[in-house]
Amino acid sequence: CASPPRLSAPQSLSGRFALVSQGEVPQSLSASFALEGTAEQGLFVLNSPLGSRLAEARWQPGRVWLRDAQGDHDYEDLDDLARHALGESVPLEALPDWLRGRPSPLGFSDALPGGFQQMGWRIDLSRQAEGRIELQRVAPPLLRLRVRLEAEGAAAP
């Protein structure tokens, strides 16, 4: 079937997130981010709390790579990339949809009170009105991202 007509490039999202994981290597990361694109093609920018850019994760059909101070690093897939960039396998390609409060086109999802579940993650939208979305992996050990979306940044002066 023909894919839906290409909408104008979706607005970018930006905000902050707090990642916590209690696997063998407990991990916590607090950073600000910017996200553009879709499940097929996207850019996830990771900034330090003081505002400098730490890394860019980029994906497009046929290529997935991370750009940091040392240059570009290609990966097999986004899961592999996320594990290196964030220390955990966070489904980056689902974020453009999840952070807009809707399931990703990449698979089935089940509605839940206050959100939905997809790809082994529970997406809590109960505080979406405040711009706050919480993503938690269903299977233990705990892996959770608390996200605070900011109204789109002021355009350049």
Next chain:
Amino acid sequence: DALGTLQAFVDEVKTGRASFTQTVSSPDGSKVKRSSGRFEFMRPDRFRFAYDAPFEQLIVGDGQQVWLHDVDLEQVTVRPMNQALGATPAALLAGGKVDKDFKLEALPDAEGQQWLRATPRIGDSGIQSLKIAFRDKALSEVEILDAFGQRSRIVFSAVESNPVLAADRFRFTPPKGADVLRP
């Protein structure tokens, strides 16, 4: 000259306090984020960035560790200080031996301020260079250019040199209920 001013700042200004506004512009300049807060420091290795807008975030360097409290997301992250400080603006502003961490170079005066460039000596810090400015010998601005070309400009106001600062300004006790995680 500017190098002399920086050296005097490091030698004579043992503590400091100021308000700041910060503007972060994306490499292509299309996106700009503004924030503001209060900055305090005590040489040689303590500092406090208390952001109050657009969200509350506290960064405290207590000499051993750097604490980050995202108040809104109720999470506290703590990192060993050496890993976090190295080439950061905090090391340039609050550090004891600035020329150990940075290669310093005076720049021409601009906008009535004395400017210097500080290039981190450790290579892959992700920070291309820092610029620091003084107005009438008082700290006035810092600009961070990172490896991606993203620019963060911090402008200080109401700068106080050598105020009496209680030691607990640079200690952090996690509030009850916030997740505290040490990677």
